[in-house]
Amino acid sequence: MVALPYTTLVQDHRGAWYGLTTGGGNQGCNGGNGCGTVFMLTHNSSGHWVHTVLYRFKGQHDGWAPQGALVFDAEDNLFGATSLGGRNSACTYVLGCGTIFELQRNEKKPWTKMTLYNFAGGTDGQGPNNPLIWDGRNKLYGSTYFGGVDSCYAGVGCGTVFELKRTREGRWAERVLYRFTGSADGMFAQGISRNAGSLYGFTESGGGSGCYGLGCGTVFELTPSSPGVWVESILYSFTGATDGAFLNAGLLFDGKGNLYGTAMQGGDQNCTVRGGYGGCGTVFTVGHSGNTWTQSVLYAFSGGADGIIPEAPITWHDGNLYGMTSEGGGDGCYAGYGCGTVFELKQSRTGWQESILYTFDGHDGELPLRGGVSFDQRGDLLGTTSNGGSYTAGNVFKLRLQAPSPKSNSTLRETPAVP
Numbered sequence: 001m002v003a004l005p006y007t008t009l010v011q012d013h014r015g016a017w018y019g020l021t022t023g024g025g026n027q028g029c030n031g032g033n034g035c036g037t038v039f040m041l042t043h044n045s046s047g048h049w050v051h052t053v054l055y056r057f058k059g060q061h062d063g064w065a066p067q068g069a070l071v072f073d074a075e076d077n078l079f080g081a082t083s084l085g086g087r088n089s090a091c092t093y094v095l096g097c098g099t100i101f102e103l104q105r106n107e108k109k110p111w112t113k114m115t116l117y118n119f120a121g122g123t124d125g126q127g128p129n130n131p132l133i134w135d136g137r138n139k140l141y142g143s144t145y146f147g148g149v150d151s152c153y154a155g156v157g158c159g160t161v162f163e164l165k166r167t168r169e170g171r172w173a174e175r176v177l178y179r180f181t182g183s184a185d186g187m188f189a190q191g192i193s194r195n196a197g198s199l200y201g202f203t204e205s206g207g208g209s210g211c212y213g214l215g216c217g218t219v220f221e222l223t224p225s226s227p228g229v230w231v232e233s234i235l236y237s238f239t240g241a242t243d244g245a246f247l248n249a250g251l252l253f254d255g256k257g258n259l260y261g262t263a264m265q266g267g268d269q270n271c272t273v274r275g276g277y278g279g280c281g282t283v284f285t286v287g288h289s290g291n292t293w294t295q296s297v298l299y300a301f302s303g304g305a306d307g308i309i310p311e312a313p314i315t316w317h318d319g320n321l322y323g324m325t326s327e328g329g330g331d332g333c334y335a336g337y338g339c340g341t342v343f344e345l346k347q348s349r350t351g352w353q354e355s356i357l358y359t360f361d362g363h364d365g366e367l368p369l370r371g372g373v374s375f376d377q378r379g380d381l382l383g384t385t386s387n388g389g390s391y392t393a394g395n396v397f398k399l400r401l402q403a404p405s406p407k408s409n410s411t412l413r414e415t416p417a418v419p
Contacts, residue, residue, distance in 0.1 A: 003021045003022075003023055003024035003034075003037075003391075003393035003394050004021055004022040004023045004024070004386050004387075004393065004394055005019055005020065005021045005022070005371060005384040005385075005386060005394045005395075005396065006020070006021075006022050006067045006068070006369050006370040006371055006384075006386055007019040007020040007021070007066075007067070007068065007069055007070075007370070007371045007384055008068070008069040008131070008312075008313065008370075008371045008372040008373075008374060008383075008384075009041075009069075009371070009374045009382050009383070009384065009396070010069055010070050010071070010072065010374070011374065011376070012072065012076050013076070015042075015043070015377075016040050016041065016042045017040065017041040017042075017374075017382065018038070018039070018040050018041075018054075018070050018078060019038075019039055019041075019069075019070070019371075019384065019396070020036065020037070020038055020039070020066040020067065020068070020069070020070065020080060021034075021036055021037045021039065021066075021394070022036050022065045022066065022067055022386075023035070023036060023065070023393075024036065024037055024393065025037035025053065025056035025057060026056040026057065026058050026059070028058075029057065029058055029059040029064070030059060030064070034056070034057075035056075035057040035058060035059040035063075035064040035065065035085070036056075036057045036063075036064065036065050036066045036082065037053050037054075037055065037056050037057065037066075038053070038054045038055040038066065038070070038078065038080070038103060038111075038113075039051060039052065039053050039054060040052045040054055041396065054103060054110075054111045055103060055111060055113045057082065057085065059085055060085055060086075060087075060089075060096060061085070061086065061087050061115075062085065062099070062101075062113070062115060063082030063084070063085035063086060063096075063098070063099040063101055063115065064082055064083075064084040064085030064095060064096060065082055065083045065084045065085070066080055066081065066082045066083070066101075067081070067082075067083050067129040067130070067370055068080070068081060068129060068130045068131040068132075068191075068370060069131040069371070069372075070131075071131060071132050071133070071134050071140075072134070073134050073136075074136065075105065076105050077102060077103065077104050077105055078102065078103040078105075078111075079100070079101070079102050079103075079116075079132050079134060079140060080100075080101055080103075080131075080132065081098065081099065081100050081101070081128035081129065081130070081132060081142060082098055082099045082101065082128075083098050083127050083128060083129040083145075084096045084097075084098060084127070085098065085099055086098055086099040086115070086118035086119060087118040088118055088119065088120045088121055090120075090121055091119075091121035091126050091127075091146075097118070097119035097120060097121035097125075097126040097127070097147070098119045098125075098126060098127050098128045098129075098144065099115050099116075099117065099118055099119065099128075100115070100116045100117040100128065100132070100140065100142070100164060100172070101113060101114065101115050101116060102114050102116055116140075116164060116172040117164055117172055117174050119144065119147065121146075121147055121157075122147065122150065122157075123147070123148060123149075123150070123160075123176065123179065124147060124160070124162070124174055124176060125143075125144030125146070125147035125148055125157070125159070125160035125162055125176065126144055126145070126146040126147035126156075126157060127144050127145040127146045127147070128142050128143065128144045128145075129144075129145055129370075130142065130143055130189075130190060130191040130192070130250065131191065131250065133192065133193070133194050133199075135194070138165060138166035139163060139164065139165050139166070140163070140164040140165075141161070141162070141163055141164075141177075141192060141194060141199060142161075142162055142164070142192070143159060143160065143161050143162070143189035143190070143191060143192050143201060144159055144160045144162065144189065145159050145188050145189060145190070145204075146158070146159060146188075147159065147160055148160040148176070148179035148180055149179045149180070149181055149182070152180070152181055152182040152187065153182055153187060157179075158179075158180040158181060158182040158186075158187035158188060158203075158206070159179075159180045159186075159187060159188050159189035159203065160176050160177075160178065160179050160180070160189065161176070161177045161178045161189060161192060161199060161201065161222060161230075162174055162175065162176050162177060163175045163176075163177055175228075177199070177222060177230040178222055178230055178232055180203060180206065182206055183206065184206070184207060184208070184234065184237070185203075185206065185207075185218070185220070185232055185234065186202075186203030186205070186206035186207050186215070186217070186218035186220060186234070187203055187204070187205050187206035187214070187215065188203055188204040188205050188206070189201060189202075189203055189204075190202055190203065190204050190247055190248055190249070190250075191249065191250040191251065191313075192222075192251075193250065193251045193252070193253060193259075195253055195257060196257070197223075197224065198221055198222060198223045198224075199221070199222040199230075200219070200220070200221050200222075200235075200251055200253075200259060201219075201220055201222075201251060202217060202218060202219045202220065202247040202251060202261060203217055203218045203220065203247065204217055204246055204247055204248060205217055205246065206218055207234065207237030207238060208237050208238075208239065210239055210240040210245075211240045211245050211246065211277055212277070215237070215238075216237070216238035216239060216240035216244070216245040216246065216266065217237075217238045217244070217245060217246055217247040217263065218234050218235075218236065218237050218238070218247075219234070219235045219236045219247075219251070219259060219261070219286050219293075219295075220232050220233065220234055220235060221233045221235055235259075235286050235288075235293040236286050236293060236294075236295045238263065238266065238295075239266075240265075240266050240277060240278065240279075241266060241269070241279075242266065242267060242268075242269065242279075242282075242297060242300065243263075243266060243267075243282065243284065243295055243297060244262075244263025244265070244266035244267055244279070244281070244282040244284055244297065245263055245264070245265040245266035245277055245278070245279065246263060246264045246265050246266075246277070247261060247262070247263050247264070248262075248264050248311045248370075249261060249262050249310070249311060249312055249313035249314070249323075249370070249372070250313040250372070252313070252314055252315065252316065252321075254316070256287075257288065258285055258286070258287040258288065259285065259286040259287070260283070260284070260285050260286075260298075260314060260321065261283075261284060261286075261313075261314070262281065262282065262283050262284070262310040262311075262312075262313070262314060262323060263281055263282045263284060263310075264281050264309050264310065264311055265277050265278065265279045265280065265281055265309070266278065266279040266281070266282055267279040267280060267281055267282040267297065267300030267301060268280060268300045268301065268302050268303070270302075271300075271301065271302055271303035271308065272303070273303075273308055273309055273327070273337070274334075274335070274337065279300070280300075280301040280302065280303045280307075280308035280309065280328070281300075281301045281308060281309050281310045281325070282297045282298075282299065282300045282301070282310075283297070283298045283299045283310065283314065283321065283323070283345060283352075284296065284297050284298060285298055298321075298345060298351075298352040299345055299352055299354050301325065301328065303328060304328070305328075305329055305330070305341075305356060305359070306325075306328065306329070306341070306343070306354055306356060307324075307325030307327070307328035307329045307338070307340065307341035307343060307356070308325055308326075308327050308328035308337065308338070309325055309326045309327050309328070310323055310324065310325045310326070311325075311326045311368075311369050311370065312324040312325075312326070312368050312369060312370060312371055312372045312373070312383075313370075313372035314345075314372065315372055315373055315374070315375075317375045317379070317381075318379075319347070320344055320345060320346045320347075321344070321345040321346075321352075322342070322343070322344050322345075322357075322373050322375075322381065323342075323343055323345075323372065323373065324340060324341065324342050324343070324368040324372070324373060324383060325340055325341045325343065325368075326340050326367050326368055326369055327339070327340055327367070328340065328341060329341035329356065329359035329360065330359050330360075330361065332361050332362050332366075333360075333361075333362050333366050333367070333388075338359075339359070339360040339361055339362045339365070339366035339367065339388065340359075340360045340365075340366055340367055340368045340385065341356050341357075341358065341359050341360070342356070342357045342358040342359075342368075342373065342381070342383065342399060343355065343356055343357060344357055357381070357399060358399055360385065360388065362388045363388065363389075364388065364389065364395075364397065365385030365387070365388040365389050365394070365395045365397055366385055366386075366387045366388030367385060367386045367387040367388065368383060368384065368385045368386065369386045370386075371383060371384040371386075379401060380398050380399065380400045380401065381398065381399040382396065382397070382398050382399075383396075383397055383399075384396050384397070385397065
């Protein structure tokens with residue numbers, strides 16, 4: 001059985017939570033492993049969690065391997081992306097180039113799934129694997145990992161940033177806003193955010209000659225300069241040293257327009273991961289003063305109890321940063337590298353201090369990857385792990401803040417959201 005919830009949970013105004021699994025679902029798909037699902041979590045009258053599958057992907061034409069997170073429109077319809085599948089098979093491993101889909105809410109009937117766009121794998125892009133942005137005006141923005149410029153990366157393409165617009169006839173049309181060339185502008189787009197009319201994002205590689213000659217990643221801005229024309233500006237190019245290397249999670253804004261994110265490697269050069277380039281990862285900020293952008297490392301993982309390889313996106317809550325590392329934190333899982341952690345970064349007068357909120361041991365989950373953490377109205381933290389759990393196929397978990405006793409500090413206790 002394969003489930004693999006590579007997802008950040010999102011909540012509607014009624015309190016239900018929604019997410020994606022990359023595998024599982026239709027057992028007639030992907031050699032019996034399933035091609036992925038869209039699921040919902042609710043509480044029943046007894047207070048127990050109820051897991052409901054809203055859609056099971058069939059592979060190929062309707063999509064395969066959804067990743068990232070879902071996004072709502074004003075009517076609580078859901079939008080997402082599959083990294084594979086669709087009606088165009090001339091892509092990586094002939095598994096399809098990916099799709100953009102919508103699940104329409106219907107109060108009296110099952111949710112209705114529609115494919116809004118099938119990527120062709122050429123100049124339009126290939127492999128959308130990150131959350132979309134809904135602008136509230138019939139537009140979606142997103143990125144693809146491959147596709148774009150045919151000459152880039154052995155003909156596979158180095159990624160795109162795109163817009164999907166709903167036409168007056170109710171159809172959806174794609175427009176590519178930028179195609180990465182794999183040089184100083186970056187390669188392998190991994191996510192975008194929107195702020196004040198511009199799009200911001202990062203690339204996993206590119207931006208220089210380090211990191212095996214591919215470049216160590218960039219943070220970029222896309223600004224509309226004239227109708228139909230968007231211009232890219234590189235805000236920072238990573239070196240692979242103490243600043244970080246290989247970006248793989250979404251960027252986050254604060255109230256002043258500064259950006260925050262994680263790099264999977266780089267940082268503490270005394271720390272190494274198996275098969276890694278160097279360093280165990282960083283949490284960083286790219287801040288601006290006027291038109292000048294500078295990068296600072298908020299925390300560099302040391303490879304001990306604090307975790308290694310932060311692949312999941314970070315989030316704000318009550319002025320603090322929260323995230324997960326995919327490994328580290330103990331001596332279990334992956335030849336003793338550890339099963340992953342949930343961490344908090346809190347700012348003090350001397351800088352940002354890390355606290356480990358929870359360390360996974362494999363039985364309760366392991367390898368939290370592309371999914372970030374979310375908070376409910378009570379301040380409890382919810383997240384997903386891609387592996388481990390009762391059926392070794394990943395789980396959804398909740399960390400609940402426990403009231404402190406007179407002789408102890410507050411602690412976080414994990415409770416399974418889905419047994």
